[in-house]
Structure formats: C-alpha cells, structure tokens
Amino acid sequence: MLPTDFDAQSDLDTVHHMMAQGRMAAAIDGIHLINWGLTIVLILLIQYFAEARDWLPSSLLWLWQPLVSIGVIISLFLGRRSPYRRWGNEASRTYVTAFAGAGFTLGLYLIASGLGGRPDQFTLVLLSSGLLGFSFLVTGFAIQMPRLQFATLGWWITFAFFCFRGKLVLNDFFILSGAFALFMIVPGLFLTLRRKQLADLVS
C-alpha cells in the first residue's frame, strides 16, 4: 500500500481521540475514597458522642469490626468494575496495591490486637495516618496528580502531631473525623472531578 492511500492527519486525529478515551477509561474515580471517608467520619463522630455522653460502653471495638467487614465487602463489590478490573494499568495497580496494603495492615492490627483485648487506639491512629500518607504519596505519583499530595502532607502532619502529643484525648475523635473529611473525602472528590473532566474532553 502506498503511503498516500491513507490520510495521515486523519489517522493522527483518531489516535488523539482514542488515547483520550483510554485515559478516561483508566482514570480512578475516587468513589472508594469517598465511601470509606464518609463511613469513617460517621463512626468517629458516633464514637465521640458515645464516649462523651456515655451512650455506649467505652469498649466499642464492635463498631470497628463490622465497619471494616462492610467496607471490605463494598470495596470488593465496586472493585468488580473498576479499578481492580484494570489490573494491567500501572496507575490502577499502584492505587489498589497502596490502599489495599494499608487496609490489610490496619485490619491485621485490629484483628490481631483485638484477640488480646481492646486494640490500642493511639497505635491505630499512628498506623492509619502514616499508612494513608504513604498511600496518597505513591498514588499521586502514579497518576501524575501533584495536588493529591496535599493529602499526603495532611496525613503526615496528623501523624507528627500525634507522635508529638504522645496520647489521645476525647476531642481527638473530632480532629480525626476532620482529617478523614479533608484528606480522604476531598481527594476522592478531586479524583471524581478529574475523571469527569477527562470524560468532557472526550465528548
């Protein structure tokens, strides 16, 4: 076939359009982060009022165990569609590995320490904030979204704050629920917005 038999510019247009479609299809939508963030904020607030107003006994581990179980089930259900389905995509793979790794570590801590009594909440806060900071760091690099690093910074400041303080007080449930709202729900919204922008570009 001679090169003049096809239109190079038209082929390039096809390439640009299809590459944009591919970017959009592979974009992480942040729904997991929003769902997890909302659930954890709700549980932290319930726990605060339960302990502050003496609504429930202080041993509230039972609240966290169903939370983790329900969260894992919902994540697996959502994961059948995206982004687990796109395991071949490097950015999706990094996102899933980072957050699933963090979730697995926290779950293991809850189960293992729960067997010997109530898990130490202070350790749990340090583990969560450190691991979430790391997860956002690698995800931000993988999907080339620098503004996601504000969540990394936020979680590591939270981590440093509690390391410096060395203990938890009741009002910290409020601080933590604010941290989850700012550094988990907001990044989730950013990702969802970004996916929508990519979709608009395609259409």
Add this chain to the structure above:
Amino acid sequence: MSNAKYRYKDIDDLLTGRLRLAIMAFLMTAEKSDFSEILKITEATKGNLGAQIQRLEEAKYISVKKGYLGKRSHMSVNITKRGRAAFYEHLETLQRMVNGEPKL
C-alpha cells in the same frame, strides 16, 4: 526542512487499518481493556472487532486472555511491549508525513 527521508517501508501495514489503529491507541493509555469496552468505544461490529483483535494478537502487538467473569465469557486485552514500540514508530511516521517531509 529536515533531512530525514520518508520511506514507505516505515509504514506499518497492520496499523494503517483504522480500527486496528484505534484499538492500539486506546490501549496505549488504558493499557488493559476488554472486548465489550472496546466494542462500545469503537462502535465496531462484533465480527469485525474480533477479526482485528485476532490480527493484532497474531502480530504479538496485544495479548488476549479469555475466561469468565461470573457466568459470562470475558476477553481481556493487554498491549504488549512490541505493540507499544510499533505504535510509537508508526506515530512518528505519521507525524513526519503531516509535517511535510519528503515523500518517496
């Protein structure tokens, strides 16, 4: 004007097909997809898409894995290193043509 010569042999015949080019371009950024997603995006017919995927697979530009997702059959499609290299090369050729470099 560049001294680079345009040679018709630089054109990858496999990628001159519009549908095959579209599949490859989509996989360049999505990296992994499946038959139903590509079908929806390209708006091709099932038969034609199946045939073009098979040609790309035979050239080892993509790898195809067939299995089941629940009870439904599922075909996942990945771009290979060879396919990626061929695509880049073809893209460069197209850009050289558009930029008005000597043809034949």
